[in-house]
Amino acid sequence: MCGIIGYIGKGEAFPVLVSGLNKLEYRGYDSAGIAVNVDADADADANEDELNLQKYVGKLSEIKFEAVDGSIGIAHTRWASHGKVTKENAHPHLDCRNEIAVVHNGIIENYKELKERLIDKGHSFRSETDSETIAHLIEDFVSDGFSFDDAFVNALRMLEGCYTVLAVRKGENRIAGARKGSRSLCIGLSEGTEGPGLFPSSDVLAFLEWADKVIYLKSGDVFFADTDLNLKIYNLIEDRIVERPIDTVKCDAEEVKKGEYEHFMLKEISEQDETLLRALQQDKNTVTEICEEMRRAVGTFFIGCGSSYHACLAGSYLFSEIAKVHVNTALASEFENYEDFLTENTLVLAISQSGETADVLDAVNAAKRKGSRVVGMVNRDGSILTRDCDQLLMMNSGPEFCVLSTKTYTSQVVLMAMLAYAYAGRCEEGLEKIRSLYLDIYNLTSRTVREHVHELAEMLYKRKNIYLIGRGLQYTTALEAALKIKEVSYIHAEAFAGGELKHGSLALIEDGTPCIVFVSSNNRSKILSNAEEVKSRGGYIIGVSSEREEVFDFWVKVPDAGELNPIIQIIPMQVLAYELALLRGLDPDKPRNLAKCVTIT
Ligand code: M6R
Numbered sequence: 001m002c003g004i005i006g007y008i009g010k011g012e013a014f015p016v017l018v019s020g021l022n023k024l025e026y027r028g029y030d031s032a033g034i035a036v037n038v039d040a041d042a043d044a045d046a047n048e049d050e051l052n053l054q055k056y057v058g059k060l061s062e063i064k065f066e067a068v069d070g071s072i073g074i075a076h077t078r079w080a081s082h083g084k085v086t087k088e089n090a091h092p093h094l095d096c097r098n099e100i101a102v103v104h105n106g107i108i109e110n111y112k113e114l115k116e117r118l119i120d121k122g123h124s125f126r127s128e129t130d131s132e133t134i135a136h137l138i139e140d141f142v143s144d145g146f147s148f149d150d151a152f153v154n155a156l157r158m159l160e161g162c163y164t165v166l167a168v169r170k171g172e173n174r175i176a177g178a179r180k181g182s183r184s185l186c187i188g189l190s191e192g193t194e195g196p197g198l199f200p201s202s203d204v205l206a207f208l209e210w211a212d213k214v215i216y217l218k219s220g221d222v223f224f225a226d227t228d229l230n231l232k233i234y235n236l237i238e239d240r241i242v243e244r245p246i247d248t249v250k251c252d253a254e255e256v257k258k259g260e261y262e263h264f265m266l267k268e269i270s271e272q273d274e275t276l277l278r279a280l281q282q283d284k285n286t287v288t289e290i291c292e293e294m295r296r297a298v299g300t301f302f303i304g305c306g307s308s309y310h311a312c313l314a315g316s317y318l319f320s321e322i323a324k325v326h327v328n329t330a331l332a333s334e335f336e337n338y339e340d341f342l343t344e345n346t347l348v349l350a351i352s353q354s355g356e357t358a359d360v361l362d363a364v365n366a367a368k369r370k371g372s373r374v375v376g377m378v379n380r381d382g383s384i385l386t387r388d389c390d391q392l393l394m395m396n397s398g399p400e401f402c403v404l405s406t407k408t409y410t411s412q413v414v415l416m417a418m419l420a421y422a423y424a425g426r427c428e429e430g431l432e433k434i435r436s437l438y439l440d441i442y443n444l445t446s447r448t449v450r451e452h453v454h455e456l457a458e459m460l461y462k463r464k465n466i467y468l469i470g471r472g473l474q475y476t477t478a479l480e481a482a483l484k485i486k487e488v489s490y491i492h493a494e495a496f497a498g499g500e501l502k503h504g505s506l507a508l509i510e511d512g513t514p515c516i517v518f519v520s521s522n523n524r525s526k527i528l529s530n531a532e533e534v535k536s537r538g539g540y541i542i543g544v545s546s547e548r549e550e551v552f553d554f555w556v557k558v559p560d561a562g563e564l565n566p567i568i569q570i571i572p573m574q575v576l577a578y579e580l581a582l583l584r585g586l587d588p589d590k591p592r593n594l595a596k597c598v599t600i601t
Pocket residue numbers: 305306307308309351352353354355356357360403404405406483484487596597598
């Protein structure tokens with residue numbers, strides 16, 4: 001779960017690397033580093049060619065890299081998986097002679113065995129990471145007389161697992177890179193006069209301000225690039241030189257800025273009126289075809305992780321309610337338990353904001369092996385899932401930087417609702433209903449609502465536990481709201497289906513225990529009696545509903561949107577999570593221990 005950016009070309013690598021790392025910090029943020037090839041011929045201050053390495057522990061905002069001249073460089077922002085958060089474990093990693101630098105995202109499954117072999121041959125390791133093995137493997141082949149390119153390919157052939165990797169060598173006019181499995185790698189292309197160059201990276205966001213063209217590499221692709229912008233791509237699996245299409249980058253550089261907002265989280269929460277409309281921009285034929293596929297399928301699964309899973313769950317309730325059809329839902333990380341039931345007639349709808357969540361990609365691959373059809377619902381353009389599925393619905397939410405899903409969650413529920421209406425043959429009516437939420441969402445993200453929710457946050461931010469209840473669709477909102485509160489404020493928040501309390505969890509309620517209750521007109525009396533059960537044990541009831549109810553101690557007013565409540569009711573809860581984080585002095589954009597894109601299983 002790391003971010004990688006490199007540069008090679010006619011310009012300076014340093015500013016590209018630093019700016020790229022900042023854009024990639026959402027992928028990992030416990031340490032970072034850069035390696036720049038300093039060319040003695042080009043740099044008057046350098047007596048000889050040098051590999052300038054700088055590594056630091058901490059968030060990028062706290063790191064000050066020292067500017068260095070050079071037109072070839074690689075950089076990495078890390079989210080620890082193998083080895084603690086230390087400077088030694090930060091990337092880039094070097095070989096024994098400090099000549100080869102490597103950045104890596106992924107897992108080298110056989111690294112222990114490779115490392116032992118390399119140690120026996122006299123290599124000494126400085127870090128606990130699996131990634132360092134790659135630098136020593138390349139070194140080993142170079143010492144055996146192989147060229148840098150061949151050494152790189154030979155090293156890759158020895159790796160088991162999945163990876164994105166970039167490597168440079170002192171004095172060598174080259175960057176080598178590769179991708180395998182569920183790790184992404186693309187190469188930005190710029191012909192600009194300031195510094196035409198190639199920008200290999202895990203994400204287009206890293207080079208948006210420099211390059212407007214991009215090549216997405218496929219699994220097994222290895223590339224070699226030089227400062228004259230010669231680019232060679234070779235596929236290890238097909239064992240041949242390959243050509244990959246050049247695409248236009250579809251992302252606006254303005255979207256990656258915070259603008260007037262203090263945090264991306266608040267910006268992204270506030271964008272939801274617009275992203276609601278953007279999610280509806282779908283090709284009608286695609287929507288109809290997906291509904292047809294669902295009708296033909298003998299069994300449909302909605303799968304995803306985290307918030308995307310909650311959207312799956314909301315989707316299954318929406319299909320029951322609107323389309324009167326049953327859909328299975330499964331956590332993508334648990335999907336292997338269902339694989340035996342997959343056939344050529346099964347349809348899998350995989351939801352993922354990033355399109356690169358490893359659990360989702362693994363589940364999709366398993367489904368494809370069984371011959372099942374796969375529909376992807378994705379936000380990140382060019383991500384692996386966009387290329388791995390049979391049909392695609394894009395969320396069109398624009399980049400989401402905050403680790404918490406906010407606007408992409410509501411877009412996912414919007415798309416689910418849209419599909420359910422289309423399946424029921426009520427497409428136009430559905431679109432109209434969803435569109436009409438625009439103003440409500442705008443109001444729910446206004447300053448007035450934020451101030452009201454801030455009052456609630458003032459009451460809650462020192463609490464150890466918060467409970468949330470809902471029934472039916474509102475239960476899925478309770479789950480999603482609990483996840484938001486947990487991940488950004490670190491307060492324990494737990495959601496229950498209202499009817500389940502009496503089966504055990506009611507024992508948790510004490511004097512003053514806060515309980516957030518999501519009310520909908522169609523199950524009002526049942527959920528209110530669940531709220532009464534909590535209140536009579538001393539609970540403090542926070543109602544999220546269109547009407548003030550007697551049982552409420554605090555009321556968050558939201559319009560009643562019927563079956564579309566999940567799109568509306570979650571918004572003040574996102575705001576609540578944000579306010580709780582601020583009151584607890586936490587950075588809402590970068591919660592501890594988490595990363596935006598979870599590329600490990
Ligand atoms: O990119 P994905 O939608 O596949 O990500 C899935 C989860 O990791 C993600 O929703 C996560 O739970 C968020 N941090 C929730 O806010």
